[in-house]
Amino acid sequence: METLIVVVLIFGLLVSIHELGHLLVAKRSGILCREFAIGFGPKIFALKKGETVYTLRLLPIGGYVRMAGEDPEIIEIKPGQSVGLFFDSKGMVTRIVTNHLEKYADARFMTVEHCDLEKGLHISGYEEEDGPIVHYNLDRKATYVVDDQDFQIAPLDRQFASKTLPARFLTIFAGPFMNLLLAVVIFIVYFSIQGVPSNAPLLGSTIPGYPAQKAGLQANDQVIEINRQKMNSWPSIQNYIGAHPKQKLSFTVKRDGKIRTINVVADQRKAEKGMEGFIGVYGPTHHSILASLEGGVTQTVYWIQMELSGLKMLVTGGFNLNQLAGPVGIYKATGQVVAQGFLLVLNWTAFLSVNLAVINLLPLPALDGGRLLFLIVEALRGKPVEPQKEAFVHFIGFAFLMLLMILVTWNDIQNLFLR
Known part of the structure; x- marks a missing residue:
């Protein structure tokens, strides 16, 4: 049980810091961040603060920041659709109810002729069957309501794809960078206690x-x-x-x-x-403050070099695939580290943080490095890769990573029980 608690805390910290990097830079760039999630699967906790919903999900195997424009919007309001509208004191539309209209008797109802939630930010249609077309402007932070749940609209300038290439690059790079920064900080703490x-x-x-x-x-x-x-x-x-x-x-x-x-x-x-x-x-x-600071940086650089060396050996055939560890192997190793005390847990956490950063920066689809590669290609060719093609490549890459995870986990199980 002690090992399980430590594993959950370590990976919770690593994932939280990684996704926090994406979130902070995205918000700094003006990107609408709909959700900051730790874990996948069903929600077990949710808290909305500002524009973002912070969620804790059931499966502790990662996390994500859902930024506007990265995925298709949840709803498309089409001509002929009936909606309910709510207004502020200036006559701007603040909410658009898209279904279950009978629950919103105090709304102003409209049959939509045209709706633009991204560029023009307006909606027009008929409030009466034989009446004239009426036009209303949307507040930039207006929401549309689907199944009684509000979602903020995403004007084009709040979407990920509308930002400059450097802003998008930094938003993606910030996740792995925060893991490297975390490793430096942990190693500094380690050397401050243990000595250099x-x-x-x-x-x-x-x-x-x-x-x-x-x-x-x-x-x-x-x-x-x-x-x-x-x-x-x-x-x-x-x-x-x-x-x-x-x-x-x-x-x-x-x-x-x-x-x-x-x-x-x-x-x-x-x-x-x-x-x-x-x-x-x-x-x-x-013991020395300056030496601890230097040790934090040099130790992080050392583990980066070791990770890259291991990856090189894996590509050139000098590394046995059976030596790779998945979740089960990491759990076992963490148990061994926990038995040796707090300082080794610190060391192990910093190492895993470096590992997560380096792996994420690999130019593979579905990883941050793969997304950065597409941005580099965009910079070289002067225009972005078609979203459908990029999404397909990331889907294939994600499937490959899941297959690799299954193989590595099976290898872990063999090492634990069959050898």
Whole structure:
């Protein structure tokens, strides 16, 4: 249960921050944002604030910001349709009721001749069967009512497609960017608590029950020699221990101004090039605000490079598909991280945030990167790709991603139960 709660909190945070990036830049650009949703499927919570409905949905597998103009509008008011109208004190139409008119006895009824909800913002028609055509202007924030639910109209200049290319590009890019920014912030917090790694020839904290702690080595011991070999940095200590598994190591350390000799027998563990020695000691760290800030940025950049390297290997065949983890694999890994404490949960959250940003920026249909690719194509050719063609490509891409998700999840299940 603890793992489940942590997984929900982590992914809720990552998705919320991602979609918040889209929302903030979209609103800044003047785009009407109808809904900010966390999750998919049926609503379990909804709150309207301003023009936007904020919803929490049943399936915690993502989220979205529904911007006007990205999808076809919910309703089209056609000639011959009967509607009910409500007005403000200036005679502007503020609500257009499209069905269940019998519930709105106080409305002014009209048989529509023409209705423009995007450009001219007006509606005209007959209020009486043999009467003249009457014309009314629409308030820019007027709503149309469908099944007793109000939806704000979207004038053309409030729609996503009407904005400049840079504004649309930044709106899409803002989601992954916010995940990278979140990773930087989390790593800064992590280094502020844990300390920033140092190359000094010092020992960090020791792990209870392992050789270093059992032999009496302590945090902040300055390592002068190991087996009479000079040690001038933490990497040199690490490398020497790693090269001597199952061997006796004679540490000469300086502690509280005194020189001590402590003997340790290294354990061994599997490594990429065979077995390596280890004694159960972390590297040294130091605390500094500037170092924590720098560490937050450099650690984020490091994980971006690692993600890109892994993707390159996947394309070139140097990466085994069975190594990919889906929701089940991530859940299992999160459980292992939770068991090791809060700091590792922080580290893991930052890593997943970087992962989400990099994956989303891949130029694949249905991802933010795919949408950015279409905007780049638009910039190169001087006109946008036809909406129907773009929607079809995104649909195919989404289907492919769902298939990949199923395959990866099946691989996770095999790893958990069948091996």
